[in-house]
Amino acid sequence: MIEVEGISKTYGKVLALDDIHFNTKKGELFGLIGPDGAGKTSLFRILTSLLLPDKGRASVAGFDVVKDYKKIRSIIGYMPGRFSLYPDLSVEENLQFFAKVFKTSIEENYHLIKDIYQMLEPFKKRPAGKLSGGMKQKLALSCALIHKPEVLFLDEPTTGVDAVSRKEFWEMLAKLKEQGISILVSTPYMDEAAMCERIALIQNGRIMDINTPFGITQAFPDELFSVSSDNIIHLVKDLREYQELKTAYTFGSNIHITFKNLPDITTLQTYLEKSGHSNIKIIPENAGIEDCFMNLMQNQA
Amino acid sequence: MNDKQIAIKSENLVKKFGNFVANDHLTFEVAQGEIFGFLGANGAGKTTAIKILCGISKPTSGNIRVAGFDVYTENEKIKKNIGYMSQRFSLYEELSIWENLRFYGGIYGLSAKTIRERSEAVLKRLGLEDQRNAHVRSLPLGWKQKLAFSVAILHRPGIVFLDEPTGGVDPITRRQFWDLIYEAAADGITVFVTTHYMDEAEYCQRVSIMVDGRIVALDKPTALKNTYSCKSMEEVFLKLAR
Missing domain, CATH: 3.40.50.300 (P-loop containing nucleotide triphosphate hydrolases)
Known part of the structure; x- marks a missing residue:
């Protein structure tokens, strides 16, 4: 048409x-x-x-x-x-x-x-x-x-x-x-x-x-995980400082993350526990359009 | 909360236009340094209420204090102690970034030295040091909005009102904008924000939802989700406002 x-x-x-x-x-x-x-x-x-x-x-x-x-x-x-x-x-x-x-x-x-x-x-x-x-x-x-x-x-x-x-x-x-x-x-x-x-x-x-x-x-190229804890503001900061992550973006009360290399959930869990987080959840997540859009934006930049 | 910690106190705020009740007994408090989401459908009465809280419109009745000042008699003082930024871009397009900062600093009575120091800090924070002489018109929307926010808090107001600050902004910049909001709140600035992005409602410490001029819900996002058995704020909003 x-x-x-x-x-x-x-x-x-x-x-x-x-x-x-x-x-x-x-x-x-x-x-x-x-x-x-x-x-x-x-x-x-x-x-x-x-x-x-x-x-x-x-x-x-x-x-x-x-x-x-x-x-x-x-x-x-x-x-x-x-x-x-x-x-x-x-x-x-x-x-x-x-x-x-x-x-x-x-x-x-x-x-x-x-x-x-x-x-x-x-x-x-x-x-x-x-x-x-x-x-x-x-x-x-x-x-x-x-x-x-x-x-x-x-x-x-x-x-x-x-x-x-x-x-x-x-x-x-x-x-x-x-x-x-x-x-x-x-x-x-x-x-x-x-x-x-x-x-x-x-x-x-x-x-x-x-x-x-x-x-x-x-077509989203990476394995995506959704992370949450009782303190989202500190969680964003701590995840951004964590060297193994490629991306960490807020999505409402969760943070979507991808890893630079093979995902290692156990080490991340330990890191967050040491940083004082409670009620930590790290679960696999299906990418949405916004995840894909940001990924493509970064590839373009 | 004692009075010193309360940034906004609204008791039975009523605003009528003829027979139409735009704001129907709005009662709420916002604590100093809190990020407060003011949600509602189009036409629910949000803009009317914000105009009153900013001291540019008088309520029909009610007891309302903003930054410790009375909205009926001390609205000029309110204006000096708040910052405001809207979805429509609120800087001067024909002026450069630096000129906008100097202009707003001057309007709010900051000294030349303070304006210079704070403007430098803003440029550094936003990574715009090389662009200081660029016309604001030439900036992408997301940068404009981040700059407009920084300008709105240049005079270190107690409260900043943000009316749909992220409408149409790309998803990465939208998140960077919220980083700025968190930084401002950490510095003790109260943030009063409206948005149509329901994921952003989750970033607020508390939210109110207005329907047909009334506040029908007010709580932390997690509490609202529990109360209405919803997985997201989007669901809560659709349940209440539909």
Whole structure:
């Protein structure tokens, strides 16, 4: 559905995108996972025909993003990272406006947005600028969907959104996917990667890896362990000072570690006991996307 | 806790906008040097409460003292004794790193000598010594956020308020940011922080969870997980806020 071949983009001296390649399939939910400044938004703007690449080519549904920009704009839905609706128009007026611009009506494709829009209906007379963050997000998604796009581009739809609303949002995306809409979505939240069929991990303008979330985590090269004790703050310090470890990163109330050489749990246990820790647990852990992301970041650096 | 050790004391904080109750009888205390996580869904009333605690908005009612000062009558003193940093970048993009440090130091009335000493220490700690004359605009987000935090505590406030400081920051830098938070707390600075990353909620000594203007839970993360029979703070949050 989306084909990207060797796209590069520079702003002055800054290389925002460096030789990006990937393809997405029809009906696929594909995620671009990476922090702010990774190049996600530049890539979205190129794919939605709003920005010209310096090098490379890309197409959406078979249409070239440079030559066929008019066609592309009519078949895609784009939800930019920043709230971009009309704050002075009401919820209802915004939706009507987008429907009209795309020469359709709210009624024609109401089935697509029904679940989402129903949550907004009590506020339909309210100016869009006065909605809460979660509501704005739902309205923006409704407006991006109202013309029944073939491909939906969602640039960081859940940034700054609380854990509950994020979960609901991903449930909405899963439903849209069932309706056959291809989706490209970006997020800085690593835990959301699991909701995508395939993901690209992106950092400093480069794609570090592309695979299914499972494939990415399976490829984690080291044996990973999760360590906990009664004093997490000292535990971080003590683990960082322990020479045998390659990495030690906090994950909530645990610390994920990898060893430079063959893992030696018994010696580590003794070291931590001597350092005054109690209730020490060192257990094998499956790598998550965030573990993999940090590993790839370090390889890149 | 006697009054000297209490950084924030809020008794029945109420804030209404017309008929809408944004903060509904918030009662909590934060100890000096504590890392306190202030969690809640979007629209739960966190920002409203933080504005009141920072002395830039007046509550409708309630007894609230921050750094020992009353929020109704001594809000100017509160402002001098706190630091604040938000998710939106809070430095001047067109100024260099060094100029930002000097500017904020000056605003808080530090002497030229103190500003110089502390700024050098910040640059050294963040590994930015070679970049002192670089425009802040040119820095990656994670560095900006670490710098913004260091600037927010340059005047050694008793309390620092951090409003989603790590949103969008890469996973390694996000953890380095929390190292800075721990260092500040070890120096006795109270850290009052909001976040949507639930793993970060686990790094707080205590957290409160706000739902529809009320605090529905307040305890240590381990205690909350026990109380609600959850494995992680994420589960606790989803259980309470959904």
